[in-house]
Each structure stands twice: as structure tokens, then as C-alpha cells.
Amino acid sequence: MKIKSIKLIAVAVMLAIATPAFAQFNKAKLIKGAGKAVQAMTITDEQMAAYVKEYIDWMDKHNPVTGPDNEYTKRLARLTEGLTSVEGIPLNFKVYDVIDVNAFACPDGSVRVFSSLMDIMTDEELLGVIGHEMGHVAHKDSKKAFRQALLTSALKDAVASTNGVAAALTDSQLGSLGEALASASYSQKQEKAADDYGYEFLKAHDKNPWAMAFSFRRLKALQEQAGAQKTSKMNQLFSSHPDLDLRIQRMEERATKEGFAQPENK
Ligand SMILES: [Zn+2]
Numbered sequence: 170m171k172i173k174s175i176k177l178i179a180v181a182v183m184l185a186i187a188t189p190a191f192a193q194f195n196k197a198k199l200i201k202g203a204g205k206a207v208q209a210m211t212i213t214d215e216q217m218a219a220y221v222k223e224y225i226d227w228m229d230k231h232n233p234v235t236g237p238d239n240e241y242t243k244r245l246a247r248l249t250e251g252l253t254s255v256e257g258i259p260l261n262f263k264v265y266d267v268i269d270v271n272a273f274a275c276p277d278g279s280v281r282v283f284s285s286l287m288d289i290m291t292d293e294e295l296l297g298v299i300g301h302e303m304g305h306v307a308h309k310d311s312k313k314a315f316r317q318a319l320l321t322s323a324l325k326d327a328v329a330s331t332n333g334v335a336a337a338l339t340d341s342q343l344g345s346l347g348e349a350l351a352s353a354s355y356s357q358k359q360e361k362a363a364d365d366y367g368y369e370f371l372k373a374h375d376k377n378p379w380a381m382a383f384s385f386r387r388l389k390a391l392q393e394q395a396g397a398q399k400t401s402k403m404n405q406l407f408s409s410h411p412d413l414d415l416r417i418q419r420m421e422e423r424a425t426k427e428g429f430a431q432p433e434n435k
Pocket residue numbers: 183184185301305355360363
């Protein structure tokens with residue numbers, strides 16, 4: 170039996186839910202990073218693509234990707250049938266069989282959904298999250314975050330020292346890249362736009378867009394549960410911020426205004 174645990178840091182990666190303090194911390198880091206970047210280098214689209222490929226190949230190699238006959242694989246394949254590209258970027262989907270509750274998308278259209286997220290969501294809620302992640306790809310948010318992560322101090326020398334071609338990153342550099350990506354957060358504006366994308370995505374697939382708000386409610390319930398159990402030292406950062414509440418409210422108001430009946434919350 171798989172042991173379930175709640176890792177709020179992972180939830181945070183997906184939704185970039187942040188207290189003002191946390192946001193400020195990130196902002197300070199980003200500004201510092203950007204300052205270095207100006208004098209350092211530019212990264213071409215070709216280099217970016219090569220680094221993204223290195224990263225996602227490394228992630229797929231170091232995480233338990235579910236096999237073709239696995240129930241998670243089949244469920245995700247069924248849900249994403251016909252989803253081949255977003256804004257001309259080809260999509261590919263895989264499941265990581267891990268305890269973190271998360272999903273992420275890379276700028277190359279690689280979308281990874283974690284089994285523990287699939288466990289807590291209905292099909293429609295999961296589609297809402299997938300739509301949200303596709304929104305980050307379509308809006309180039311994930312590309313910007315990836316570029317920024319490449320320019321963090323642990324990596325910029327490796328990236329800078331290669332004249333025009335992408336460096337082959339070592340395991341530890343790829344680990345640093347993963348950490349930089351995990352601590353990156355999207356702005357509220359980017360998150361709102363991705364929420365709207367997910368909402369439209371549900372509508373376009375004849376699903377009730379209330380699922381968007383419902384998926385956030387699930388994550389909120391997780392947060393509260395984790396807060397009560399004091400399982401994570403990140404809790405204090407996430408205990409009282411209003412972001413998720415506001416996002417739930419926004420999605421609910423939109424669905425109500427557009428005349429969608431609220432389904433029973435399963
Ligand atoms: Zn997001």
C-alpha cells in the first residue's frame with residue numbers, strides 16, 4: 170500500500186499559492202537573479218529547448234513513470250485523448266507514481282500528473298488542473314520560469330560557459346534546476362490567466378466549469394488538513410493567505426454568472 174502524505178510545497182508549486190512574505194522572498198530572489206542575468210548572457214530558443222529536454226528526460230528517468238497497463242496511465246490517456254497540442258506546442262502526458270500532490274508542465278508541452286493528485290480528484294477536476302497547466306504553457310509562463318531557473322546562481326556559470334550550444338548538465342546541476350523550478354512561483358496575474366484558461370478548456374470539452382472551483386476546494390481541504398496536523402514546516406507560510414479562497418470565489422462567480430448549475434460536490 171502506498172503511504173499517503175501531504176506535501177504542501179508540492180501543492181504550492183502547482184498553484185503558486187503564496188503569502189505576502191513568501192511572495193516577497195521570491196521577488197527578492199528573482200530581482201537578484203535578473204540583475205546577474207543582464208550582464209551574463211542570453212539563452213536562445215534552441216538552447217532553451219535543449220535544456221528543457223535534458224530536464225524532462227532527467228525527471229522522467231528519476232521518477233517512477235507508470236507503465237502502459239497501469240490504471241493511472243489508462244485514466245490519464247482517456248482524459249487527455251485528442252489533446253495533441255497547445256498553441257502549436259505538441260503535448261505529451263505521463264503519470265509519476267509518487268506521494269506528492271502535484272502536476273506540472275514544461276515549456277515543451279510535457280505535462281506530468283502525479284498519482285496522488287489523481288487519487289483526490291474527479292475526472293473533471295483533473296481536467297481543470299490539466300487545463301490550468303496547459304494555460305501556463307500557452308501563455309509562455311513555464312518558458313519564462315524555466316529561463317529564470319537556468320539563470321540562478323547554481324547554474325548560470327554552466328549555462329554561460331557554453332558558446333551558443335546547450336551544456337550537458339550534470340546530475341547535481343539538474344537537481345539545482347529542479348530546486349529552482351520548485352521554488353519559482355507564478356504571479357497572481359499569471360495564475361488568474363491560467364485559471365481562466367482551465368475554465369475555458371473545461372467548457373470547450375463540454376464539462377461543467379464548476380470543476381475548476383471544485384479542484385481548488387480539494388487543495389484547500391488538503392492545506393487545512395495539513396495545517397491541523399502540523400505536518401509541514403511550510404504550514405506557517407500557507408496558513409492564512411487569501412489567494413486560494415479568492416481563486417475559488419472567482420471561478421464560482423464566473424460559473425454562476427454564465428448560468429452553469431453547481432453540481433453536487435462529490
Ligand atoms: Zn498555476
